Amino acid sequence: MAKHYGMCFGVRDALAEAETVASRRPATILGELVHNEVVRERLDKAGVREGQLEAEGAPTPDVIVTAHGASDRERKRWASIGYRVTDTTCPLVRKAHAALAGLVLEGYTPVVIGKRGHxxxxxxxxxxxxxxxxxxxxxxxxxxxxxxxxxxAQTTQPIERVEDLLDKIRRRHPASEVVFKDTVCQPTKARQKALESLCKEVDFVLVVGGHNSNNSRQLVEKARRSGCRSERVTRSGEIDIEWFSDARVVGVTAGTSTLEESVEEVVGHLESLGGRREELPRPDTAGAFSGKKLAV
Ligand code: SF4
Incomplete structure (x- = not known):
């Protein structure tokens, strides 16, 4: 197992808050709380409906802004038409908003390194x-x-990509002043860094994460760039055992929106196929899950 993997505090807290709201009264979440099918099913069972952030209305008086955040304009629009707004925006996304607003206030032309439309x-x-x-x-x-x-930067972008694009901006406009506020979040950096180490020890990296999850996709891409074969699955049923035909050690990691129970389900399946999980010492870092090794 990677030393850092799986659900970050931002998603965990957003999920808990959405479930608390839904336990009291029906609520509509404005978009996907996170891009993870298992989490969405869990919310659906809790009675949370899905709506759209930019829509004209929602079917319940309560609406929930997701961990990904929203513009002030959207948040105020929902409140002004009478909806009760619960805001589960991750504090590190808020930090990115504040950094961008601060730069604009100081007269800089705003630039976001990230995926258009996300x-x-x-x-x-x-x-x-x-x-x-x-x-x-x-x-x-x-x-x-x-x-x-x-x-x-979008909080879940790999920092090396961000630095590369920053360099390109500086070369494209050598006469401009370019100021960068690093808003890639710490959990993303920790998972990317842990993956680098993992790739040195394994032949194949299995990423547990949602199909629309940006950070899970980044983990797959990074593993491949590091020379490991890699695939992403949401559940064990998506695993093709042929992937591991010539792999001695399989590394497992998970995106920041992946529940620990999803990781356990996938690893449990690998064990049922004959994989052997070795427990390694827990990393000395707050918030990390225990490090384990799975050999097949
Ligand atoms: S990935 Fe980072 S920014 Fe996004 S919810 Fe998790 S901690 Fe917050």
Whole structure:
């Protein structure tokens, strides 16, 4: 097992808050709380309906803003038309909002390194419609000149990609002042870093995470860049045993929206196929799950 994997505090707290609201009265969540099918099913069972953040209305008087956050404009719009708004935005997403707002206040042209259309990025740019969103060289090339750029990142982007794009922005506009506020969140960095170490010890990395989860996809991509074969599954039923045909050691990690019970279900399945899990010492870091090793 990677030394850091699985659900982060931001998602855990958002999930608990949404379930608490739903236990008192019917509620509509404005989008997917997180991009994880198992979590969505759990919320559905708890009576939480799904609506859309940009929609005109919701079927319940209570609405919940997801961990990915929303623009102030959207949050205020829901409150102004009479909905009770529960805001489960992760504090680290709020920090990214504050960083971007601060840069705009200081006169910088806002730039977000992140995936265009992703709900967190829509929330970040919602109050600053002139913000640039970049995730590849082409998008950087299309940025017109500005005297001063203020840059933040989507919280779940790999830091090396962010630094690479920052470098490209600086080379594209050498005469501009470019200020960067590092808003990639610590749990994302910890999981990416732990994956680097894991890849040195294993032949194959299995990522447990939702199919729409950005950070789970990033884990797969990073494992592959590190020379490991890698696949992502939400549940054990998606595993193809052929993946491990020539793997001696399989590494397991999980995205920040993945429940521990999903990881256990997948690892339990590997054990039932003959895998052997070895317990390793628990890492000396708050918030990490215990490190374990699974050999097949
Ligand atoms: S991935 Fe990071 S920003 Fe997103 S909910 Fe988790 S801790 Fe918060």
């Amino acid at each position: 709900v967190e990025v829509r929330g970040l740019t919602g109050d600053f419609p002139g913000a640039f969103v970049v995730l590849d060289e082409g998008e950087v090339e299309s940025m017109p000149y500005a005297e001063r750029f203020g840059v933040v």
